[in-house]
Amino acid sequence: MKKFKSLFVFFLLLLAFKNLAQTSSDSLPKNESKRITYTQIDIALPLYYDPAASEDSELGDILPAGINAVAGFGYHYKKWTAIGFHAGINMRLDEKLLATPIFLNYRISPQIGEDTILHIQLGYGKVFALGRGGLSGPYKRINVGIGDTDKIFRGAVFLEYNEMRFSIHDRENIKSFSIGGTVFFL
Numbered sequence: 001m002k003k004f005k006s007l008f009v010f011f012l013l014l015l016a017f018k019n020l021a022q023t024s025s026d027s028l029p030k031n032e033s034k035r036i037t038y039t040q041i042d043i044a045l046p047l048y049y050d051p052a053a054s055e056d057s058e059l060g061d062i063l064p065a066g067i068n069a070v071a072g073f074g075y076h077y078k079k080w081t082a083i084g085f086h087a088g089i090n091m092r093l094d095e096k097l098l099a100t101p102i103f104l105n106y107r108i109s110p111q112i113g114e115d116t117i118l119h120i121q122l123g124y125g126k127v128f129a130l131g132r133g134g135l136s137g138p139y140k141r142i143n144v145g146i147g148d149t150d151k152i153f154r155g156a157v158f159l160e161y162n163e164m165r166f167s168i169h170d171r172e173n174i175k176s177f178s179i180g181g182t183v184f185f186l
Helices: 002-023
Strands: 037-049 062-064 066-077 081-092 097-108 116-129 134-149 154-166 174-185
Touching: 002 154, 037 081, 037 154, 066 097, 081 116, 097 154, 116 154, 134 174
Parallel strands: none
Antiparallel strands: 037 062, 037 066, 037 174, 066 081, 081 097, 097 116, 116 134, 134 154, 154 174
C-alpha cells in the first residue's frame, strides 16, 4: 500500500511540473490573455404594466415587479461567441414568487462599432419555485444588450424577456420583460 501511495504522489508531482513547464510568462505576448473561460453576473428589474398605478403613484404605469440576479460561467471563442452554465434567483413581488432558474446560455457578441458590441443571449433550462412544493417547469430567456469592448472586463445594459412555464395563481406561465445590466469577466 505504501508503494502505491508513493507512486501516486510521484505521478501527481510529475503532472504538476509538466503543466508548469508548458508555459512561461516570456512566451506569451504582453496584454494578451489566453483564457477561454468567462464569468458573467446579471442584475435586472422585471417590469409590469399597472394602469391603476398612475392615479396613485408618480412612477407611471410601468412599475418594477421584483429583481432578477443571475451568475454564470462558461467558455468563449475569441470573445465573440460563448456557451455557459447559469443559475440565479428571480424574485417577482407582484406574483409573490421566488424561483431559481438553472439554464444553459448561448451568447453571440458581434462588434457593431469601434468600441461597441451587441450582446444577444439565449437561455433554456429548468426553473424551480422555492417554497411551493415541487413546482417546476421549463425556463426560457432572451436577452439583447449593448456594451463596450474592453479586453478583460465588459459591461452591458440589456432588455430581457424570460418565461417560467408553470401554473401559479390561475396563470399558465409567468412571463416578464426586464431591464438590467451585466458584467463579463473574460
